[in-house]
Amino acid sequence: MTSEKALAADGCVVIVGASLAGLRAAEALRTEGFSGRVVLIGDEPHRPYDRPPLSKQVLMGKWAPEKTELAGEARLAELGLELALGQRAVGFDAERLRVDLEDGSSVEGDGVIVATGARVRHLPGTEGDPGVLTLRTLDDAVTLRAAILAAGPEARVVVVGAGFIGAEVASACADLASEVTVIEATDVPLAPILGEEVGAACAALHATKGVALRTGVGVERLVAPKDGKPGEVVLADGTVLAADMIVVGIGVLPNLAWLDDSGLLLGDGVECDEALFAADGVVAAGDVARWRWRHGPFDERVRIEHWQIAADSGAAAAHSLLAGRAAAEPFNPVPYFWSDQYGVKLQVLGHPGPDDDMVEVVEGSLESQRFVALYGRAGRLSAVVAMSRPRQLMAYRPLLVAEASWDEARAVDLA
């Protein structure tokens, strides 16, 4: 029965999505003493694995794909999970807390955790085309690595999209192929998130390994490489680029199709309250969740597609479910994100965005690709972005936790 009350320790929790957020939720349930059934449903055949290494160590051949595993057989057994891997959830009834699976079976819980993450966006008309590669899953990474090796060191690679994934893929390919070109529709990559100046500093990284970046131009059409014959990417300005390999990284969409008739409120994600509840007995976490985030004077609805948020919200969603809606605590993180490209670590603390009205480099310089930049909104510190400055970045974490003012942040002595 759904209620606002705490979940009985011997009830049943169904987690849909067997990746980072889902696994962290399962672990938190057990850490909190939940002794009932935990059913973990995932449509991929693999045990939970980590995605960040896919575009880094796995693509570069530094890690075997198996090394990305987040929990092996022994750990999953220790957690006492009922695993339903390779099983897609196709429907959900939020009243009855019933999840319907592709094989026709259903599972009912006393609580449900929605952790179905996100899937890649495709360029129109390219979905399912094996010659147009994307990167979200372990299988994608294995395919991508095999394709770049098969294409050989003389390969011409075109990457569509200069966001974090596109940049990491281009960076990895730059070590393996002779010619890498990145196409970006906006004038300055990442500017909507990091602003024009820091976005430009990120764009400059491509040149450090000879990767060509074409900005402010979209893709008009493309012909995928096939049977050893090169393809081509035709840009909106008429340029034709020959391509032995095409990779598209133009963002992701939350996995919501199975929730269409669930009764949950859906938008750009599963709409949740500040404790991650989407309905009584239903919480959401990770890339699929859009929740009310109140911090300082700000009250926003956010969906954040980052590792740390997925991990932390998975645990927080489990805590909320156990506590019950009436007693649950708000999920109030300091977001953290990193990206490794071209030998540089880019790190972001807080949540920079288009509403920021101040950006100031307080250490190093954008040109040197070693810097710390502060972001401010309405007189407060909203985020800190650093390149190759991990220690200095972390000095600002307590200030973000304390919702410090812009002036307090500027007064920090990094020496």
Ligand SMILES: Cc1cc2nc3c(=O)[nH]c(=O)nc-3n(C[C@H](O)[C@H](O)[C@H](O)COP(=O)(O)OP(=O)(O)OC[C@H]3O[C@@H](n4cnc5c(N)ncnc54)[C@H](O)[C@@H]3O)c2cc1C
């Ligand atoms: C290549 C790559 C590199 C990244 N690098 C970084 C990085 O450097 N730093 C960083 O902060 N973040 C990075 N991220 C983002 C980070 O990995 C994600 O934020 C995180 O994986 C989100 O976890 P999640 O559990 O919410 O969702 P996901 O990892 O997307 O997992 C959701 C799971 O649910 C499954 N699922 C979906 N629908 C259904 C269904 N109907 N039934 C059953 N199962 C279903 C999916 O197949 C998937 O296995 C990267 C992501 C990728 C893809």
